Amino acid sequence: MQFKQIVGQDAIKQRLITSVKENRVSHAQLFLGPGGSGSLPLAVAYAQYLSCENKLETDSCGECSSCRKYQKLMHPDLHFSYPFFAKHKDDTAISFIEQWRDAFIANPYLSLDTWRGYLDAENKQANINIAECHQIIKKLSFKPFESPYKILILWLPEYLDKEGNALLKIIEEPQPNTLFLLVAQNQDQILNTILSRTQLIKIPPLGFDEIKEYLIEHHNQTGDAATEIAYLSNGSLTEALTMLQYDNKGYHVQFVQWLRLCFANKGLEVMSFVDQAAKMGRENQKNFLRYGVNFLRECCLLLSGAGSLVHLPAHELETAQKMTNVMIVEEAQAIVAELEKAHYHVERNGNPKILFLDVSLQIIKILSFKTIRAERTQYIPN
Template sequence: MQFREIIGQESIKQRLIQTIAENRVSHAQLFLSCDGSGALLLAIAYAQYINCLDKSASDSCGVCSSCRKYERYIHPDLHFSYPFFASKDVKIATDVLDEWRTMLLSDPYFDLDIWRSRLNAENKQANINIAECHDIIKKLSYKAFEAETKVLIMWLPEFLDKEGNALLKIIEEPPKNTLFILVGNNQEQILSTLLSRTQIVKIPKLADTIIERYLMEQHGLPEEEATTYTFLADGNMVEAKQLVAHTQNDHAERFAEWLRMGYGNRVPDLISFTEQAASWGRENQKNFLKYGISFLRECSLLLSGADELVKLPERTLDTAKKLSTHVLNLNMAAALIEELEKAHYHIERNANPKILFLDVSLQLVKTIKFKSLPKGTQYIYN
């Protein structure tokens, strides 16, 4: 993985390269970011650059023996650790190393849900167990096989329970020329004893312009559609790719019409909508609810007078402004968001979509009725 293959994050790339040029590479680092930012890819590219035999001022060469092995994730001095789903056949992370490499090679932008699906994990709990910690200590106690620096990249250290304390000594006093890179999403869920021993590198979400340009150039989307997907993805490239693969791009009108039904207390139409929504499939149902949550949050910004922070496309922005002026208030928006978030949670856990969307539709009517603007307010929507 070369830096040039990673989408966006130019300032972080330069910062990482500079630490190597100035010989300021901390032996234990935590790349902290949200899903879909490319943090794991940056960690791999960073390790490849460190061990490249013919690096330039801006990237690894990509052709030396070290780079060729890094490109296929088979370098003997590159080690990975990650959450897995223990079973009688899977005791440590290397037991599913082939699946890990296959996933990285097919599409390096992924999240835990995608990783779970690769392993057919069903309802098992992911973790990084004590056996994995002992295996890490064992691997890193050996001398480097051919590279100058041994590297361990741990994805999602949040899944280290208290057993992770077994790694503290080797992280604090590592063998010579050993680099630890932890790649996490949630600082609060990482052991404080690990945090205190790492240098934190905060990696921002991808800029909307970066994702929008990627969708237009790599997926051939028209600008308006790319803008909508970018809004929904909110800096997450994994989400953006899933939207392209699964989403039917009419969420804006669908959600607006759903609100119309709720405002007008059109129960027969709401029942018909429920039947339709139940047939979409789980991914489209989740994305529809996520769109509604994002849309209502943008409306909340308008209601709070923070118009400059709103990221809605122009056509949808006009609808949001009308809603915020004539229908919504902050209490109503907050209540609707809460209902949609609960629905999204239950859809992820395979709730019956027909029952769920009917319940949410009725809650929509109830919320609009009891948290609406003062009586007599005119409803102007189109």
């Protein structure tokens, strides 16, 4: 993996390259960023740059023996640890290394859900067990074979339970030229004993324009399609790539039509919509609800007088401006809460017909029966 293959994050790339040039490479670093920000590919590209035999000014060469091995994730001084679904208590990450290589090479921006699809996960919980901790200690007790550094990339250390304390000594006092690169998404879920021993590198979400340009250049998306996907992804390339697999066209028209039916309290047509939504498929349902949340949040900005912060395509902005004439901020916020609740339950395989019917009824109460405005009126003093 080379830095040039990673979307955006130019400031982080420069920081990592500078640390190598100035010989300020910390032996334990934590790449902390939200899912889809590129934390994992950045760690791999950094490791490849450290091991490259012919470093360029801004990247690894991609052609030397070390780089060729890194591109296949088969370098003898590169090791990975990650959550897995153990069938036996003695299972370690090496038992799943072939699946790991396939998953990362197919999509370096992989999520735990994507990784689960490469394994026979059944209903098991992912974790990094004590056997894996002992295996890490054993692997890192040897000197580097070929490169200046022996590097371990530990993906999602949040899945280290108390067993992770077994790694404290080797993290704090590693063998010479041994590096730990931890890649995490949630700082609060990492053992404090491990967190305190690492140098933190914060990875921000990707920008809207970065995702949009990537989708146009590398996935042949039209400007409008790329705009909608980038808008829905909330800075996560993982989410954007997932949406490419599904029919994400027409969310705006469909969502606004749903609100209009609820506003007019057209019972039979609302039920027809519920039937259609129940057949959309789980991923499309999640994307549809996510679109609704984002669209209404933009409406809230308009209603609050912060129109300069609104980021909507022209035709959607026109619709949003019209909606501000019939909706108040509290109503939009209440609908957002219902959509988020429905999204949560769709993710957990709730019955979609019941979920969309319930949300429809709640929107009818808010928009048609004006329950939010009625509640406000009760608290306004005479």
